[in-house]
Amino acid sequence: MSVEVHHVLEGPADAPVVVLSNSIGSTLEMWDPQLKPLLDNGFRVLRYDTRGHGRSPVPPGPYGIDDVGGDVLALLDRLEISAAHFVGLSLGGMTGIWLGQNAPDRVRSLVLCCTSAQPGNTQMWLDRVQQVRAQGMAKIAEGSITRWFTQEWIDAHPEKAKELQAMTAETPADGYTACCELLADLDLVPALPKITAPTLVISGADDKALPPDHGRVIADGVHGARFEVVEHAAHLGSYEQAERFTQLILEHLKGADA
Known part of the structure:
Protein backbone atom coordinates (compact mmCIF):
# COMPACT_ATOMS: atom_id res chain seq x y z
CA MET A 1 0.00 0.00 0.00
CA SER A 2 1.37 3.42 -0.96
CA VAL A 3 2.07 6.18 1.56
CA GLU A 4 1.84 9.94 1.11
CA VAL A 5 5.51 10.87 0.94
CA HIS A 6 6.73 14.33 1.90
CA HIS A 7 7.42 16.38 -1.22
CA VAL A 8 8.33 19.86 -2.48
CA LEU A 9 7.17 21.02 -5.93
CA GLU A 10 8.75 24.14 -7.42
CA GLY A 11 8.62 25.90 -10.79
CA PRO A 12 6.02 27.02 -13.34
CA ALA A 13 2.81 25.00 -13.49
CA ASP A 14 3.10 24.52 -17.26
CA ALA A 15 6.75 23.42 -17.30
CA PRO A 16 7.87 19.80 -17.82
CA VAL A 17 8.23 18.03 -14.47
CA VAL A 18 11.46 16.44 -13.24
CA VAL A 19 11.21 14.09 -10.24
CA LEU A 20 14.35 13.82 -8.07
CA SER A 21 14.63 10.66 -5.95
CA ASN A 22 17.05 10.35 -3.02
CA SER A 23 19.52 7.67 -1.96
CA ILE A 24 19.22 5.50 1.12
CA GLY A 25 20.17 7.50 4.21
CA SER A 26 19.45 10.92 2.70
CA THR A 27 16.57 13.35 2.11
CA LEU A 28 15.35 15.47 -0.77
CA GLU A 29 17.99 18.05 0.25
CA MET A 30 20.70 15.90 -1.36
CA TRP A 31 19.49 17.44 -4.64
CA ASP A 32 20.16 21.05 -3.56
CA PRO A 33 22.97 21.49 -6.13
CA GLN A 34 20.64 20.58 -9.02
CA LEU A 35 17.57 22.56 -7.95
CA LYS A 36 18.38 26.06 -9.23
CA PRO A 37 19.93 24.93 -12.54
CA LEU A 38 16.85 22.83 -13.32
CA LEU A 39 14.49 25.68 -12.45
CA ASP A 40 16.60 28.16 -14.43
CA ASN A 41 16.41 25.87 -17.47
CA GLY A 42 12.62 25.80 -17.53
CA PHE A 43 11.76 22.68 -15.55
CA ARG A 44 9.32 22.14 -12.72
CA VAL A 45 11.11 20.20 -9.98
CA LEU A 46 9.44 17.62 -7.74
CA ARG A 47 11.63 16.41 -4.87
CA TYR A 48 10.43 13.92 -2.28
CA ASP A 49 11.68 11.89 0.67
CA THR A 50 11.55 8.15 0.05
CA ARG A 51 9.34 6.31 2.58
CA GLY A 52 11.19 5.79 5.86
CA HIS A 53 13.35 8.87 5.24
CA GLY A 54 13.26 12.55 6.09
CA ARG A 55 9.74 13.84 6.70
CA SER A 56 7.95 10.94 4.97
CA PRO A 57 6.01 8.28 6.90
CA VAL A 58 7.86 5.24 8.25
CA PRO A 59 5.51 2.30 7.67
CA PRO A 60 6.54 -1.10 9.09
CA GLY A 61 9.10 -2.94 6.97
CA PRO A 62 10.40 -4.69 5.09
CA TYR A 63 9.76 -2.65 1.95
CA GLY A 64 9.76 -3.90 -1.64
CA ILE A 65 10.86 -1.95 -4.70
CA ASP A 66 7.19 -1.96 -5.77
CA ASP A 67 6.37 -0.12 -2.53
CA VAL A 68 8.81 2.74 -3.12
CA GLY A 69 7.89 2.84 -6.80
CA GLY A 70 4.18 2.79 -5.99
CA ASP A 71 4.69 5.77 -3.69
CA VAL A 72 5.99 7.78 -6.66
CA LEU A 73 3.01 6.82 -8.84
CA ALA A 74 0.62 7.77 -6.03
CA LEU A 75 2.41 11.12 -5.65
CA LEU A 76 2.14 11.84 -9.38
CA ASP A 77 -1.56 10.94 -9.22
CA ARG A 78 -2.18 13.26 -6.27
CA LEU A 79 -0.45 16.13 -8.08
CA GLU A 80 -2.23 15.28 -11.35
CA ILE A 81 1.06 14.81 -13.23
CA SER A 82 0.52 12.41 -16.10
CA ALA A 83 4.21 11.84 -16.88
CA ALA A 84 7.56 13.19 -15.72
CA HIS A 85 11.28 12.94 -16.23
CA PHE A 86 12.83 10.91 -13.40
CA VAL A 87 16.30 11.38 -11.93
CA GLY A 88 17.35 9.02 -9.13
CA LEU A 89 20.56 8.19 -7.30
CA SER A 90 21.35 4.81 -5.71
CA LEU A 91 18.01 3.59 -4.25
CA GLY A 92 16.39 6.46 -6.15
CA GLY A 93 17.89 5.13 -9.37
CA MET A 94 16.56 1.65 -8.62
CA THR A 95 13.14 3.24 -8.12
CA GLY A 96 13.52 4.80 -11.55
CA ILE A 97 14.40 1.45 -13.11
CA TRP A 98 11.27 -0.09 -11.59
CA LEU A 99 9.11 2.78 -12.90
CA GLY A 100 10.59 2.43 -16.37
CA GLN A 101 9.81 -1.29 -16.33
CA ASN A 102 6.34 -1.13 -14.76
CA ALA A 103 4.88 2.29 -15.59
CA PRO A 104 6.48 3.31 -18.91
CA ASP A 105 3.66 5.72 -19.76
CA ARG A 106 4.50 7.81 -16.67
CA VAL A 107 8.23 8.20 -17.47
CA ARG A 108 9.36 10.75 -20.07
CA SER A 109 13.04 9.97 -19.53
CA LEU A 110 15.35 8.39 -16.97
CA VAL A 111 18.64 9.52 -15.44
CA LEU A 112 20.07 6.74 -13.26
CA CYS A 113 22.97 7.93 -11.08
CA CYS A 114 25.45 5.85 -9.09
CA THR A 115 23.01 2.96 -8.98
CA SER A 116 22.53 -0.71 -9.80
CA ALA A 117 19.92 -3.11 -11.11
CA GLN A 118 21.28 -5.79 -8.76
CA PRO A 119 23.25 -4.40 -5.79
CA GLY A 120 24.30 -7.82 -4.49
CA ASN A 121 26.21 -8.09 -1.20
CA THR A 122 23.16 -9.61 0.48
CA GLN A 123 24.91 -10.43 3.73
CA MET A 124 26.43 -6.94 3.95
CA TRP A 125 22.97 -5.36 3.86
CA LEU A 126 21.65 -7.79 6.47
CA ASP A 127 24.70 -7.12 8.64
CA ARG A 128 24.02 -3.40 8.35
CA VAL A 129 20.48 -3.97 9.60
CA GLN A 130 21.90 -5.69 12.67
CA GLN A 131 24.44 -2.90 13.15
CA VAL A 132 21.71 -0.24 13.12
CA ARG A 133 19.66 -2.18 15.63
CA ALA A 134 22.69 -2.64 17.90
CA GLY A 143 30.67 4.96 7.37
CA SER A 144 28.22 6.49 4.91
CA ILE A 145 30.11 9.75 4.56
CA THR A 146 33.29 7.93 3.48
CA ARG A 147 31.29 5.97 0.89
CA TRP A 148 29.47 9.06 -0.36
CA PHE A 149 32.57 11.18 -0.97
CA THR A 150 36.26 10.86 -1.74
CA GLN A 151 38.55 11.75 1.14
CA GLU A 152 39.81 14.72 -0.87
CA TRP A 153 36.30 16.19 -1.00
CA ILE A 154 35.71 15.58 2.72
CA ASP A 155 39.01 17.30 3.57
CA ALA A 156 38.13 20.27 1.36
CA HIS A 157 34.53 20.62 2.62
CA PRO A 158 34.56 19.59 6.31
CA GLU A 159 31.49 21.60 7.36
CA LYS A 160 29.36 20.39 4.45
CA ALA A 161 30.51 16.82 5.13
CA LYS A 162 29.31 17.18 8.74
CA GLU A 163 25.89 18.41 7.54
CA LEU A 164 25.49 15.48 5.17
CA GLN A 165 26.68 13.00 7.79
CA ALA A 166 24.00 14.39 10.11
CA MET A 167 21.41 13.80 7.37
CA THR A 168 22.10 10.06 7.60
CA ALA A 169 22.37 10.07 11.40
CA GLU A 170 18.88 11.61 11.59
CA THR A 171 17.32 9.07 9.22
CA PRO A 172 14.72 6.94 11.07
CA ALA A 173 16.36 3.62 11.97
CA ASP A 174 13.27 1.60 11.05
CA GLY A 175 13.05 3.26 7.63
CA TYR A 176 16.73 2.76 6.93
CA THR A 177 16.73 -0.92 7.90
CA ALA A 178 13.58 -1.61 5.88
CA CYS A 179 15.32 -0.16 2.81
CA CYS A 180 18.46 -2.22 3.54
CA GLU A 181 16.25 -5.32 3.46
CA LEU A 182 14.83 -4.12 0.13
CA LEU A 183 18.35 -3.85 -1.33
CA ALA A 184 19.52 -7.21 0.03
CA ASP A 185 17.79 -9.35 -2.59
CA LEU A 186 16.86 -6.86 -5.33
CA ASP A 187 17.30 -7.98 -8.94
CA LEU A 188 15.94 -5.74 -11.70
CA VAL A 189 18.32 -7.02 -14.40
CA PRO A 190 16.00 -9.46 -16.25
CA ALA A 191 13.43 -6.75 -17.08
CA LEU A 192 15.91 -4.03 -18.16
CA PRO A 193 14.98 -4.54 -21.86
CA LYS A 194 11.39 -3.51 -21.00
CA ILE A 195 12.54 0.08 -20.44
CA THR A 196 11.67 2.27 -23.42
CA ALA A 197 12.25 5.76 -21.96
CA PRO A 198 15.37 7.62 -23.14
CA THR A 199 17.92 6.61 -20.49
CA LEU A 200 21.17 8.10 -19.25
CA VAL A 201 23.27 6.12 -16.76
CA ILE A 202 25.95 8.00 -14.78
CA SER A 203 28.52 6.30 -12.54
CA GLY A 204 31.21 7.77 -10.32
CA ALA A 205 34.73 6.58 -11.12
CA ASP A 206 35.55 6.42 -7.38
CA ASP A 207 32.23 4.93 -6.23
CA LYS A 208 33.17 1.98 -4.02
CA ALA A 209 29.54 1.29 -3.01
CA LEU A 210 28.26 0.72 -6.56
CA PRO A 211 31.24 0.88 -8.95
CA PRO A 212 30.84 1.72 -12.66
CA ASP A 213 30.45 -1.97 -13.56
CA HIS A 214 26.94 -1.73 -12.06
CA GLY A 215 26.09 1.20 -14.32
CA ARG A 216 27.45 -0.62 -17.35
CA VAL A 217 25.07 -3.55 -16.73
CA ILE A 218 22.12 -1.14 -16.78
CA ALA A 219 23.29 0.68 -19.91
CA ASP A 220 23.90 -2.61 -21.72
CA GLY A 221 20.44 -3.86 -20.74
CA VAL A 222 18.43 -0.78 -21.80
CA HIS A 223 18.19 -0.28 -25.56
CA GLY A 224 19.88 2.93 -26.64
CA ALA A 225 20.99 3.95 -23.16
CA ARG A 226 23.93 6.34 -22.81
CA PHE A 227 26.62 5.59 -20.21
CA GLU A 228 28.91 8.16 -18.61
CA VAL A 229 31.57 7.77 -15.92
CA VAL A 230 32.44 10.94 -13.99
CA GLU A 231 35.96 11.23 -12.60
CA HIS A 232 36.69 12.18 -8.98
CA ALA A 233 33.18 11.19 -7.88
CA ALA A 234 32.27 8.66 -5.20
CA HIS A 235 28.74 7.47 -4.40
CA LEU A 236 27.04 10.86 -3.99
CA GLY A 237 28.51 12.02 -7.26
CA SER A 238 25.69 14.47 -7.90
CA TYR A 239 26.98 16.46 -4.91
CA GLU A 240 30.74 15.91 -5.19
CA GLN A 241 30.85 16.69 -8.92
CA ALA A 242 27.64 18.71 -9.07
CA GLU A 243 28.58 20.80 -12.11
CA ARG A 244 29.31 17.80 -14.33
CA PHE A 245 26.33 15.75 -13.13
CA THR A 246 24.00 18.72 -13.63
CA GLN A 247 25.37 19.33 -17.12
CA LEU A 248 24.78 15.70 -18.10
CA ILE A 249 21.28 15.69 -16.58
CA LEU A 250 20.25 18.89 -18.37
CA GLU A 251 21.62 17.67 -21.71
CA HIS A 252 19.62 14.47 -21.40
CA LEU A 253 16.36 16.09 -20.30
CA LYS A 254 16.50 18.69 -23.06
CA GLY A 255 17.31 16.02 -25.63
CA ALA A 256 14.39 13.87 -24.49
CA ASP A 257 12.02 16.84 -24.73
CA ALA A 258 13.27 17.96 -28.14
Missing part, protein backbone atom coordinates in the same frame (compact mmCIF):
# COMPACT_ATOMS: atom_id res chain seq x y z
CA GLN A 135 24.48 0.69 17.54
CA GLY A 136 22.00 3.20 16.04
CA MET A 137 22.22 5.46 13.00
CA ALA A 138 25.10 7.67 14.16
CA LYS A 139 27.59 4.85 13.64
CA ILE A 140 26.17 4.09 10.21
CA ALA A 141 26.51 7.76 9.27
CA GLU A 142 30.25 7.67 9.99
Whole structure:
Protein backbone atom coordinates (compact mmCIF):
# COMPACT_ATOMS: atom_id res chain seq x y z
CA MET A 1 0.00 0.00 0.00
CA SER A 2 1.37 3.42 -0.96
CA VAL A 3 2.07 6.18 1.56
CA GLU A 4 1.84 9.94 1.11
CA VAL A 5 5.51 10.87 0.94
CA HIS A 6 6.73 14.33 1.90
CA HIS A 7 7.42 16.38 -1.22
CA VAL A 8 8.33 19.86 -2.48
CA LEU A 9 7.17 21.02 -5.93
CA GLU A 10 8.75 24.14 -7.42
CA GLY A 11 8.62 25.90 -10.79
CA PRO A 12 6.02 27.02 -13.34
CA ALA A 13 2.81 25.00 -13.49
CA ASP A 14 3.10 24.52 -17.26
CA ALA A 15 6.75 23.42 -17.30
CA PRO A 16 7.87 19.80 -17.82
CA VAL A 17 8.23 18.03 -14.47
CA VAL A 18 11.46 16.44 -13.24
CA VAL A 19 11.21 14.09 -10.24
CA LEU A 20 14.35 13.82 -8.07
CA SER A 21 14.63 10.66 -5.95
CA ASN A 22 17.05 10.35 -3.02
CA SER A 23 19.52 7.67 -1.96
CA ILE A 24 19.22 5.50 1.12
CA GLY A 25 20.17 7.50 4.21
CA SER A 26 19.45 10.92 2.70
CA THR A 27 16.57 13.35 2.11
CA LEU A 28 15.35 15.47 -0.77
CA GLU A 29 17.99 18.05 0.25
CA MET A 30 20.70 15.90 -1.36
CA TRP A 31 19.49 17.44 -4.64
CA ASP A 32 20.16 21.05 -3.56
CA PRO A 33 22.97 21.49 -6.13
CA GLN A 34 20.64 20.58 -9.02
CA LEU A 35 17.57 22.56 -7.95
CA LYS A 36 18.38 26.06 -9.23
CA PRO A 37 19.93 24.93 -12.54
CA LEU A 38 16.85 22.83 -13.32
CA LEU A 39 14.49 25.68 -12.45
CA ASP A 40 16.60 28.16 -14.43
CA ASN A 41 16.41 25.87 -17.47
CA GLY A 42 12.62 25.80 -17.53
CA PHE A 43 11.76 22.68 -15.55
CA ARG A 44 9.32 22.14 -12.72
CA VAL A 45 11.11 20.20 -9.98
CA LEU A 46 9.44 17.62 -7.74
CA ARG A 47 11.63 16.41 -4.87
CA TYR A 48 10.43 13.92 -2.28
CA ASP A 49 11.68 11.89 0.67
CA THR A 50 11.55 8.15 0.05
CA ARG A 51 9.34 6.31 2.58
CA GLY A 52 11.19 5.79 5.86
CA HIS A 53 13.35 8.87 5.24
CA GLY A 54 13.26 12.55 6.09
CA ARG A 55 9.74 13.84 6.70
CA SER A 56 7.95 10.94 4.97
CA PRO A 57 6.01 8.28 6.90
CA VAL A 58 7.86 5.24 8.25
CA PRO A 59 5.51 2.30 7.67
CA PRO A 60 6.54 -1.10 9.09
CA GLY A 61 9.10 -2.94 6.97
CA PRO A 62 10.40 -4.69 5.09
CA TYR A 63 9.76 -2.65 1.95
CA GLY A 64 9.76 -3.90 -1.64
CA ILE A 65 10.86 -1.95 -4.70
CA ASP A 66 7.19 -1.96 -5.77
CA ASP A 67 6.37 -0.12 -2.53
CA VAL A 68 8.81 2.74 -3.12
CA GLY A 69 7.89 2.84 -6.80
CA GLY A 70 4.18 2.79 -5.99
CA ASP A 71 4.69 5.77 -3.69
CA VAL A 72 5.99 7.78 -6.66
CA LEU A 73 3.01 6.82 -8.84
CA ALA A 74 0.62 7.77 -6.03
CA LEU A 75 2.41 11.12 -5.65
CA LEU A 76 2.14 11.84 -9.38
CA ASP A 77 -1.56 10.94 -9.22
CA ARG A 78 -2.18 13.26 -6.27
CA LEU A 79 -0.45 16.13 -8.08
CA GLU A 80 -2.23 15.28 -11.35
CA ILE A 81 1.06 14.81 -13.23
CA SER A 82 0.52 12.41 -16.10
CA ALA A 83 4.21 11.84 -16.88
CA ALA A 84 7.56 13.19 -15.72
CA HIS A 85 11.28 12.94 -16.23
CA PHE A 86 12.83 10.91 -13.40
CA VAL A 87 16.30 11.38 -11.93
CA GLY A 88 17.35 9.02 -9.13
CA LEU A 89 20.56 8.19 -7.30
CA SER A 90 21.35 4.81 -5.71
CA LEU A 91 18.01 3.59 -4.25
CA GLY A 92 16.39 6.46 -6.15
CA GLY A 93 17.89 5.13 -9.37
CA MET A 94 16.56 1.65 -8.62
CA THR A 95 13.14 3.24 -8.12
CA GLY A 96 13.52 4.80 -11.55
CA ILE A 97 14.40 1.45 -13.11
CA TRP A 98 11.27 -0.09 -11.59
CA LEU A 99 9.11 2.78 -12.90
CA GLY A 100 10.59 2.43 -16.37
CA GLN A 101 9.81 -1.29 -16.33
CA ASN A 102 6.34 -1.13 -14.76
CA ALA A 103 4.88 2.29 -15.59
CA PRO A 104 6.48 3.31 -18.91
CA ASP A 105 3.66 5.72 -19.76
CA ARG A 106 4.50 7.81 -16.67
CA VAL A 107 8.23 8.20 -17.47
CA ARG A 108 9.36 10.75 -20.07
CA SER A 109 13.04 9.97 -19.53
CA LEU A 110 15.35 8.39 -16.97
CA VAL A 111 18.64 9.52 -15.44
CA LEU A 112 20.07 6.74 -13.26
CA CYS A 113 22.97 7.93 -11.08
CA CYS A 114 25.45 5.85 -9.09
CA THR A 115 23.01 2.96 -8.98
CA SER A 116 22.53 -0.71 -9.80
CA ALA A 117 19.92 -3.11 -11.11
CA GLN A 118 21.28 -5.79 -8.76
CA PRO A 119 23.25 -4.40 -5.79
CA GLY A 120 24.30 -7.82 -4.49
CA ASN A 121 26.21 -8.09 -1.20
CA THR A 122 23.16 -9.61 0.48
CA GLN A 123 24.91 -10.43 3.73
CA MET A 124 26.43 -6.94 3.95
CA TRP A 125 22.97 -5.36 3.86
CA LEU A 126 21.65 -7.79 6.47
CA ASP A 127 24.70 -7.12 8.64
CA ARG A 128 24.02 -3.40 8.35
CA VAL A 129 20.48 -3.97 9.60
CA GLN A 130 21.90 -5.69 12.67
CA GLN A 131 24.44 -2.90 13.15
CA VAL A 132 21.71 -0.24 13.12
CA ARG A 133 19.66 -2.18 15.63
CA ALA A 134 22.69 -2.64 17.90
CA GLN A 135 24.48 0.69 17.54
CA GLY A 136 22.00 3.20 16.04
CA MET A 137 22.22 5.46 13.00
CA ALA A 138 25.10 7.67 14.16
CA LYS A 139 27.59 4.85 13.64
CA ILE A 140 26.17 4.09 10.21
CA ALA A 141 26.51 7.76 9.27
CA GLU A 142 30.25 7.67 9.99
CA GLY A 143 30.67 4.96 7.37
CA SER A 144 28.22 6.49 4.91
CA ILE A 145 30.11 9.75 4.56
CA THR A 146 33.29 7.93 3.48
CA ARG A 147 31.29 5.97 0.89
CA TRP A 148 29.47 9.06 -0.36
CA PHE A 149 32.57 11.18 -0.97
CA THR A 150 36.26 10.86 -1.74
CA GLN A 151 38.55 11.75 1.14
CA GLU A 152 39.81 14.72 -0.87
CA TRP A 153 36.30 16.19 -1.00
CA ILE A 154 35.71 15.58 2.72
CA ASP A 155 39.01 17.30 3.57
CA ALA A 156 38.13 20.27 1.36
CA HIS A 157 34.53 20.62 2.62
CA PRO A 158 34.56 19.59 6.31
CA GLU A 159 31.49 21.60 7.36
CA LYS A 160 29.36 20.39 4.45
CA ALA A 161 30.51 16.82 5.13
CA LYS A 162 29.31 17.18 8.74
CA GLU A 163 25.89 18.41 7.54
CA LEU A 164 25.49 15.48 5.17
CA GLN A 165 26.68 13.00 7.79
CA ALA A 166 24.00 14.39 10.11
CA MET A 167 21.41 13.80 7.37
CA THR A 168 22.10 10.06 7.60
CA ALA A 169 22.37 10.07 11.40
CA GLU A 170 18.88 11.61 11.59
CA THR A 171 17.32 9.07 9.22
CA PRO A 172 14.72 6.94 11.07
CA ALA A 173 16.36 3.62 11.97
CA ASP A 174 13.27 1.60 11.05
CA GLY A 175 13.05 3.26 7.63
CA TYR A 176 16.73 2.76 6.93
CA THR A 177 16.73 -0.92 7.90
CA ALA A 178 13.58 -1.61 5.88
CA CYS A 179 15.32 -0.16 2.81
CA CYS A 180 18.46 -2.22 3.54
CA GLU A 181 16.25 -5.32 3.46
CA LEU A 182 14.83 -4.12 0.13
CA LEU A 183 18.35 -3.85 -1.33
CA ALA A 184 19.52 -7.21 0.03
CA ASP A 185 17.79 -9.35 -2.59
CA LEU A 186 16.86 -6.86 -5.33
CA ASP A 187 17.30 -7.98 -8.94
CA LEU A 188 15.94 -5.74 -11.70
CA VAL A 189 18.32 -7.02 -14.40
CA PRO A 190 16.00 -9.46 -16.25
CA ALA A 191 13.43 -6.75 -17.08
CA LEU A 192 15.91 -4.03 -18.16
CA PRO A 193 14.98 -4.54 -21.86
CA LYS A 194 11.39 -3.51 -21.00
CA ILE A 195 12.54 0.08 -20.44
CA THR A 196 11.67 2.27 -23.42
CA ALA A 197 12.25 5.76 -21.96
CA PRO A 198 15.37 7.62 -23.14
CA THR A 199 17.92 6.61 -20.49
CA LEU A 200 21.17 8.10 -19.25
CA VAL A 201 23.27 6.12 -16.76
CA ILE A 202 25.95 8.00 -14.78
CA SER A 203 28.52 6.30 -12.54
CA GLY A 204 31.21 7.77 -10.32
CA ALA A 205 34.73 6.58 -11.12
CA ASP A 206 35.55 6.42 -7.38
CA ASP A 207 32.23 4.93 -6.23
CA LYS A 208 33.17 1.98 -4.02
CA ALA A 209 29.54 1.29 -3.01
CA LEU A 210 28.26 0.72 -6.56
CA PRO A 211 31.24 0.88 -8.95
CA PRO A 212 30.84 1.72 -12.66
CA ASP A 213 30.45 -1.97 -13.56
CA HIS A 214 26.94 -1.73 -12.06
CA GLY A 215 26.09 1.20 -14.32
CA ARG A 216 27.45 -0.62 -17.35
CA VAL A 217 25.07 -3.55 -16.73
CA ILE A 218 22.12 -1.14 -16.78
CA ALA A 219 23.29 0.68 -19.91
CA ASP A 220 23.90 -2.61 -21.72
CA GLY A 221 20.44 -3.86 -20.74
CA VAL A 222 18.43 -0.78 -21.80
CA HIS A 223 18.19 -0.28 -25.56
CA GLY A 224 19.88 2.93 -26.64
CA ALA A 225 20.99 3.95 -23.16
CA ARG A 226 23.93 6.34 -22.81
CA PHE A 227 26.62 5.59 -20.21
CA GLU A 228 28.91 8.16 -18.61
CA VAL A 229 31.57 7.77 -15.92
CA VAL A 230 32.44 10.94 -13.99
CA GLU A 231 35.96 11.23 -12.60
CA HIS A 232 36.69 12.18 -8.98
CA ALA A 233 33.18 11.19 -7.88
CA ALA A 234 32.27 8.66 -5.20
CA HIS A 235 28.74 7.47 -4.40
CA LEU A 236 27.04 10.86 -3.99
CA GLY A 237 28.51 12.02 -7.26
CA SER A 238 25.69 14.47 -7.90
CA TYR A 239 26.98 16.46 -4.91
CA GLU A 240 30.74 15.91 -5.19
CA GLN A 241 30.85 16.69 -8.92
CA ALA A 242 27.64 18.71 -9.07
CA GLU A 243 28.58 20.80 -12.11
CA ARG A 244 29.31 17.80 -14.33
CA PHE A 245 26.33 15.75 -13.13
CA THR A 246 24.00 18.72 -13.63
CA GLN A 247 25.37 19.33 -17.12
CA LEU A 248 24.78 15.70 -18.10
CA ILE A 249 21.28 15.69 -16.58
CA LEU A 250 20.25 18.89 -18.37
CA GLU A 251 21.62 17.67 -21.71
CA HIS A 252 19.62 14.47 -21.40
CA LEU A 253 16.36 16.09 -20.30
CA LYS A 254 16.50 18.69 -23.06
CA GLY A 255 17.31 16.02 -25.63
CA ALA A 256 14.39 13.87 -24.49
CA ASP A 257 12.02 16.84 -24.73
CA ALA A 258 13.27 17.96 -28.14
